Amino acid sequence: MGGCFPCTRAPKTDDKDRIPPTSDKSKPKSSLDLKKQSSLKEKQQISSSGSGRIAAQTFTFRELAFVTRNFRADCLLGEGGFGRVYKGRLESSNQIVAIKQLDRNGLQGNREFLVEVLMLSLLHHPNLVNLIGYCADGDQRLLVYEYMPLGSLEDHLHDPSPDKKRLDWSTRMKIAAGAAKGLEYLHDKASPPVIYRDLKCSNILLDEEYNPKLSDFGLAKLGPVGDNTHVSTRVMGTYGYCAPEYAMTGQLTLKSDVYSFGVVLLELITGRRAIDISRSQGEHNLVAWARPLFRDRRKFSQMADPMLQGQYPSRGLYQALAVAAMCLQEQPSMRPLIADVVTALSYLASQTHNPRNQSNQNIFHLEAPGSPQARLDTETRPSSGSERERSWGSK
Known part of the structure; x- marks a missing residue:
């Protein structure tokens, strides 16, 4: 479950790989306002992509904290450069799931989070992991997958x-x-x-x-x-x-x-x-x-x-x-x-x-x-x- 990093010492970036900055300059916004705006924008992008075919559920951070017992250590499945993965059981369906909590300062940023939600929402195959849902509350980014009992x-x-x-x-x-x-x-x-x-x-x-x-x-x-x-x-x-x-x-x-x-x-x-x-x-x-x-x-x-x-x-x-x-x-x-x-x-x-x-x-x-x-x-x-x-x- 290790993270990813550039293959070369000085990777080149291009504009397509960056999240465009917000264009509203009418008045300064607090850090909390910016986080809320970013969260809302991501949700809108996810919902509008794929012509309404997105099947992933949306979860609140509170919901996912509850099913992982507030991300307790005994629920931890693994850890890597992206953050940590926890085991939990959804209340609504009683389904056991794996919940990946992205490190806010880690290697997997907002763009990678959005790409993963879009890709796994639109692509389905027995040899691809099933994405159940996601959470984009404030600066929290979490992905909810089917639980794979034998790990990696x-x-x-x-x-x-x-x-x-x-x-x-x-x-x-x-x-x-x-x-x-x-x-x-x-x-x-x-x-x-x-x-x-x-x-x-x-x-x-x-x-x-x-x-x-x-x-x-x-x-x-x-x-x-x-x-x-x-x-x-x-x-x-x-x-x-x-x-x-x-x-x-x-x-x-x-x-x-x-x-x-x-x-x-x-x-x-x-x-x-x-x-x-x-x-x-x-x-x-x-x-x-x-x-x-x-x-x-x-x-x-x-x-x-x-x-x-x-x-x-x-x-x-x-x-x-x-x-x-x-x-x-x-x-x-x-x-x-x-x-x-x-x-x-x-x-x-x-x-x-x-x-x-x-x-x-x-x-x-x-x-x-x-x-x-x-x-x-x-x-x-x-x-x-x-x-x-x-x-x-x-x-």
């Missing part, structure tokens, strides 16, 4: 408590396939397409059956439409997950999300963090560590998470690594469409591990031993509706 993928993969079982291979592929389906909905089904921009393990939440849901849409952006190949924006995200071309130029494409997904998939396979300074020199950055290993098939088994204790299908490991290698191509045009990734991972998630049966057809292979470049050969191609080819060159 990071909790299970990197910070497991003693009572949590380690993720087995089948569960990891199930999580990867579900997260990819969430991205596919944003890229191929939403109109205009949506670039998630902050895919990472802490933003993938799990229900009681380990079904994944993408959460935290404060950095999401509407993708390019028409003849546009990218959208230009300030560089935001989490270090270790940002696509290299986006970090360098600020030009954001759907393939930027595919790169971030490749990092998450590599974390699922290896059990390593995207960035881990506790490891030896040369192994701090997961992608940099993995690139030379992609070139030698004999070293693939060294990349499997030791916590799996060898309980994985060798062919499945090779195939999953091939998908990760494709997603992590430095050239965006070489990365696959997310629909192809869904096809590949859905196949892997459907396979049961039987050590005595390794005769499954190899549907992926690395194209050249000396290069991480990979080619996707699927037995079943996606339907034409998801095969939207785009040109990803610079303007």
Whole structure:
């Protein structure tokens, strides 16, 4: 549940990413008046967007303070750069919910709050977290989500408590396939397409059956439409997950999300963090560590998470690594469409591990031993509706 920060030291900002200042200069206003005006303006923006299709409820701060027992410590679920998340039960519906209270001095500001409310109110999919409502009282900003009982993928993969079982291979592929389906909905089904921009393990939440849901849409952006190949924006995200071309130029494409997904998939396979300074020199950055290993098939088994204790299908490991290698191509045009990734991972998630049966057809292979470049050969191609080819060159 960690927060987000600029991927570069000196991010550029543009006017589109800023909340316009109020234009009423007739008389000076008190701080309280300005807070009330800002709160009212946000509510009007939320209500007027989407042609009246906003389904999220509005809550008062008093209501949410009551259901969290005044934000007591024993209701705390997690904490990050954005603020804290509490568990509560709504009086009206008796539903258990997760309530994110944004830090008024934190990294997630008014714009990110508004974007998240709008995005999750208008986008609905089994692999996206469900937004129930929000609160914009004075300077208080809170978001109310469906409660995800198993917490985040990071909790299970990197910070497991003693009572949590380690993720087995089948569960990891199930999580990867579900997260990819969430991205596919944003890229191929939403109109205009949506670039998630902050895919990472802490933003993938799990229900009681380990079904994944993408959460935290404060950095999401509407993708390019028409003849546009990218959208230009300030560089935001989490270090270790940002696509290299986006970090360098600020030009954001759907393939930027595919790169971030490749990092998450590599974390699922290896059990390593995207960035881990506790490891030896040369192994701090997961992608940099993995690139030379992609070139030698004999070293693939060294990349499997030791916590799996060898309980994985060798062919499945090779195939999953091939998908990760494709997603992590430095050239965006070489990365696959997310629909192809869904096809590949859905196949892997459907396979049961039987050590005595390794005769499954190899549907992926690395194209050249000396290069991480990979080619996707699927037995079943996606339907034409998801095969939207785009040109990803610079303007």
